[in-house]
Amino acid sequence: MSEKISKKYHFIAIGGSVMHHLAIALHRSGHQVTGSDDGFFDPSRSNLQRFGLLPEQTGWFPEKVSPELDAVILGMHARSDNPELAKAQQLGLPVYSFPEFIYNQSRDKQRIVIAGSHGKTTITSMIMHVLRENNRRFDYMVGAEVEGFDGMVKLSDAPIIILEGDEYLTSPLDRTPKFLHYHHHIALISGIAWDHANVFPTEEVYVKQFELLADASPKGGSLVYCEEDPLASIIGIKKQEDVNQLPYTTHPHEVRNGEAILKTPAGPVPVQVFGSHNMQNISGAYQVCRRIGITDEEFYSAIGSFKGAAKRLQILSQTPATTVFRDFAHAPSKVEASVRAVLERNPSRKLIACLELHTFSSLSRSFLPKYQHSFGNADLAAVYYNPQVVDQKRLESFSEQEVQEAFGHPRMQVFTEPRLLEAWVRQQDTTNTNILFMSSANFGGIDLQHLAQDLAK
Structure with missing residues (x-):
């Protein structure tokens, strides 16, 4: 992280699947972290306990919120009338949603956002794997455990951050999608299929969120999109001044004895993931990696050892x-x-x-x-x-x-x-x-x- 001084952060809804990983990341960086939640379930319970961050009691305690705090981080599943939130607002403390806090910590980085109704966790994990195998320094936020990585969030002084971009709502105070708060330089849209009907009541409303993400691409930025997905393609081909529009399709491959083998200009490359959708994900990861300076040789030498994100096939x-x-x-x-x-x-x-x-x-x-x-x-x-x-x-x-x-x-x-x-x-x-x-x-x-x-x- 850019700051070196230890700060005090309090998490409202610290037990969230990614929230607790952010809490652990800040704790490991030397910051003082406290939190509350109305319920804890594994793996977050065990993870928080391992680092001494599991609250002694379940519930909300306004007395935990004091003027000494540098900021409060508000999770999505807290309610807008949460008593700890009310106390923070009364004291005039900075209150960040999860994506707002991540952006605040990565203002000086190149920000890459991987979005889509499906595939975003896998594509994010693939990019992380390729960068690590090529000894590149980077931060990340991903929605699943990935082999070889310690936690789902990392914040340091690295020059780049890879972010899984969730279209779900930001917080009880902010009904816009999380991915709009990261202010990307490079965005990828893997595919769009109506989901989260509780907050996006129609397909049109749901698709609109991805249009907003694409429209937020800055001049000189890049929008990578799956050309084979009808909705992502419609959004991706929309002309934007000075934005690099980069379509991708399913990577050429064949299957031999249950193993997928990529067809590349340098020859066949066996991979450990399988299925046409993962061949599509590989192409998306390839396009992003090219934009951040990874050569074809570096990409294909690394992608063969990628085993997939946790709980993804x-x-x-x-x-x-x-x-x-x-x-x-x-x-x-x-x-x-x-x-x-x-x-x-x-x-x-x-x-x-x-x-x-x-x-x-x-x-x-x-x-x-x-x-x-x-x-x-x-x-x-x-x-x-x-x-x-x-x-x-x-x-x-x-x-x-x-x-x-x-x-x-x-x-x-x-x-x-x-x-x-x-x-x-x-x-x-x-x-x-x-x-x-x-x-x-x-x-x-x-x-x-x-x-x-x-x-x-």
Whole structure:
């Protein structure tokens, strides 16, 4: 970070998935960090505890907010009437949202923002991996654990920062997307498929946020976009004065014995990720890396060792006969891409695809039809959802039959109890089979690692 003097920061909603990583990063840089939250769950609970940052009590305590603080950092899931926020405002303390704080710490850096409804975590991770393998100094913020990196946030005096750009709302006080606050020099839009129906009620409103991001590109800046995505392409080709518009498509490749091999001018390059969408992600990462001075030789020598971000088509267990994958997919386009990727990897194998509906959009009765045919050619499919979560989100209830009809898969089961889903999976013949678990949550507490090991025996 640019400043060397130790400062005092207080986090409202410190338990957030990325918020707690920022708190840890500041703590490790020598700053004094405190925080509060109304609930803590792993991995944030364990991570905060490891660094001595886990609050002794759950809840909000205005007495934690004092004039000695240099700033308060406000998380998205805090409410606008939060008592600690009210105290900070009363004292006239600087209050930053997460993206505002990140921007404030990186004003003097070249800022690269990776955005899109899908692929942004993987593309961000790919760029980070390539830069690290080529000994480049950089900071980052990414939405998943990446092998070889200590935490999801790094702030230092490095000249460049790679930022995963989330389109979700900034804070309870700011209803604009996070990615607009980073003021990018280079932005990438991987693809656009309506999500977050709770805050973007129509597809038009959702797409507009990405238009705003593209329009914010500065003169001399760059806008990288996926030419194969209809909506991203429409936004990307819009003429902007003195902005470098850089389209990309799926990287040429072939699949041999389940392994993807890039076709490059210098010859074949085997990679450890798979699926057409990841070949597309590689092309996006390549375009960005070229803009920041990475040569073709440097890029291709590094990308072959990239293993993927956590929970992105992650292999939980593997034998010659059975492979079990875990994936973060939850939106229709992500489910479709992940299913297709596993099928492409082993076209001769049977595929059992399991999905948990957990997000606001996925549990919205009116949104369910968006999942029509998203399981593609999976041989067997299962959907799990918890009706209590539907009630907690104050959404209209729906039946298992409605889920069945919405997905339209002929061999699909619907479960509302995790134990029944687990029992069903265990009953299947897993010989010559891939099993794919997709969720942004945890399938109601199923121990997927243990289950995967049993299934692959």
